[in-house]
Amino acid sequence: xxxxxxxxxxxxxxxxxxxxxxxxxxxxxxxxxxxxxxxxxxxxxxxxxxxxxxxxxxxxxxxxxxxxxxxxxxxxxxxxxxxxxxxxxxxxxxxxxxxxxxxxxxxxxxxxxxxxxxxxxxxxxxxxxxxxxxxxxxxxxxxxxxxxxxxxxxxxxxxxxxxxxxxxxxxxxxxxxxxxxxxxxxxxxxxxxxxxxxxxxxxxxxxxxxxxxxxxxxxxxxxxxxxxxxxxxxxxxxxxxxxxxxxxxxxxxxxxxxxxxxxxxxxxxxxxxxxxxxxxxxx
Numbered sequence: 001x002x003x004x005x006x007x008x009x010x011x012x013x014x015x016x017x018x019x020x021x022x023x024x025x026x027x028x029x030x031x032x033x034x035x036x037x038x039x040x041x042x043x044x045x046x047x048x049x050x051x052x053x054x055x056x057x058x059x060x061x062x063x064x065x066x067x068x069x070x071x072x073x074x075x076x077x078x079x080x081x082x083x084x085x086x087x088x089x090x091x092x093x094x095x096x097x098x099x100x101x102x103x104x105x106x107x108x109x110x111x112x113x114x115x116x117x118x119x120x121x122x123x124x125x126x127x128x129x130x131x132x133x134x135x136x137x138x139x140x141x142x143x144x145x146x147x148x149x150x151x152x153x154x155x156x157x158x159x160x161x162x163x164x165x166x167x168x169x170x171x172x173x174x175x176x177x178x179x180x181x182x183x184x185x186x187x188x189x190x191x192x193x194x195x196x197x198x199x200x201x202x203x204x205x206x207x208x209x210x211x212x213x214x215x216x217x218x219x220x221x222x223x224x225x226x227x228x229x230x231x232x233x234x235x236x237x238x239x240x241x242x243x244x245x246x247x248x249x250x251x252x253x254x255x256x257x258x259x260x261x262x263x264x265x266x267x268x269x270x271x272x273x274x275x276x277x278x279x280x281x282x283x
Contacts, residue, residue, distance in 0.1 A: 008038075
């Protein structure tokens, strides 16, 4: 299968290490693209809930896909989020084409600039009640597990899938208000700084819209997540686009064996184990 050539690909909120993570879908997606730059925009590894007791082969396969890209010369930027905030102490760490950063600015050929960061800096709960945010993360993971079971039953009786978390978010006015506030705040700061695009993750809401204020305008984009929405952001032909996995019939038909390499997987697994042990010692 020929890989799609794109300038930049952004994924966020993968939450490797949690039961809700759709790691197989992430791997399928990564195996079909050939970006010049891959941006991991936060919450890729869920260190908040990380446990050596739960780390399936599919989750390690995502790490393998990323290291495979590095071996092909793809520049990979890991922007830290709140669930992988432990990595923030390693800001500006680089090895080859792999870089850990807290934010990133990309200059495009058409002289436009993209400002990329995770977005948890705008989350009041994260700033003042981190314990509450962590409790909410566990609850969200449990909700996804329950949702998976419900969708299994729904499929058996011939009905479509439903998203409990989306229904809750859409029905709670404070959640809708928070999302709107998040988007507008990111846009206002980007306009003040003179950026053409501002790209975030964190709130699991894929978006691509122009926001206009009295001070100017900016394109706000959000890469969504790989738990429910299965979305990414891609830059090609001098513009940003939202990628929807569920609408890509070609990638969904891929068999897991298409990208599995047992020897490479085992090497990556051993390196990842050593890395996580080093992080635990550092903390």
